[in-house]
Amino acid sequence: MTALDRSISDIVLIVDDVPENLALLHDALDDAGHTVLVATDGESALLRARQSLPDVILLDAVMPGLDGFEVARRLKADFTTRHIPIVFMTGLTETEHVVAAFAAGGADYVTKPIRPAEVLARIAAHVQNARQMKQARSALDAFGQATVAVRVADGRLVWQTPLARRLLRDFFAAAGEDAPLRLLDWIHDAELARREGREPVGLLAADGSRRLLASFHDQTGDAEWLVVLREENDASAIESLIAAFRLTQKEAEVLYWVTQGKTSKDIGDILGSSPRTVNKHLEHVFEKLGVETRTAAANLAMSRMRSGSA
Template identity: 85%
Template sequence: MPPVDRSQPPMPLGHSISDIVLIVDDIPENLSLLHDALDEAGHTVLVATNGESALQRARQSLPDVILLDALMPGMDGFEVARRLKADFATQHIPIVFMTGLTETEHVVAAFAAGGADYVTKPIRPPEVLARIAAHMQNARQMKQARSALDAFGQATVAVRAADGKLVWQTPLARKLLKAYFANPEEVAPEELLQWIAGA
């Protein structure tokens, strides 16, 4: 039996070394507070201070969860979320909105834009940690499901019957669609729709 390395503390149950959190906020104090709390909890923390850099960071690093400020100058959090959810590369990432606005219309806007959850300001790090842990667990299970389907050669897509929109796909399915159809990002190719209709 190999010797046990006791130089590093054991990882908490359910925690993966690859857990990456992207924090998007234009207020340095909020970034600092969240960065320290998440870093101390063992997460890899990335930071963006505006909408454009948030989109770029999300596409490059594919974080496990995004903490997104709702109201920022320039592109607000609602628009950032809509763009992330419209992109196949980032649409699976859970978004937790951070907002000082608790009026129903803002909460509804957060969910309509693709948010999975929200926390209110002033930020309470223990609450944020608990919420992102739950969303990371769900995201991890979805990722495992996609990987399992692909591992058994089951390239899988979900197509909305009303308009042919591709609403979900495994990585292998996406690769095959690009290789055989060079299709637009969001709509199933006509040949696939005909095959589905005849199946």
């Protein structure tokens, strides 16, 4: 299949089993500068959508075989196509059919007979919204943010960045559209903490020396939350302390275990050193951090590790 150049025009997929409707819409959209793809039945519509990932889909509600409502449900159930806005085309203006269109995942609808000017206006609005969402996700991906959008009402992952998908797979063996139960429980607990004026607990999961931390980013809709995930482990934390405070490897290791509440004897046992040597490293750490106590050093180190800055 020839790659479509999205830098030249937006891609619109029209799905209709009536040739006259396809011809009318194709000509209007083509004249307006859109790249137009067509499908005449539900199965081919699903195939075209997955292959080309159009910017918007114009979908006939009533077709033989797989109707538009079922096509929409399948598109919205697929991670690769669920972000695509769907505009239903229907002559069925009764309330139950309009409700069915939105329930199936439609973003909008137009009624037949089709008025090309109205269709063009609707497409322009939805393409713009979809483009802004795509840019936001691309920005998150580019900065390595592990971010998920979770719809709490049904426990679904609305979308997730590649890094978030990897972390959820690593920690929870999650590989579908359902949010891990531990993540949903964390959201409920964190929401309660926020309502009560408490700081939500950041720890989501632990696996040996690896820890998965979570924090709220924003609420994108009714009961839909953006959650930022961050992996932390002993090695990466020690590396961040080295970079942040220009510590030696041993000094950073000592400081890290101080943040974990370990005594000099405990740290000596972990690192294979004497408590005297540990205390000597601590003197150098205090000097480099500009502090005088273990508590002050630990607080400063934990603040730097939480911020992720180095």
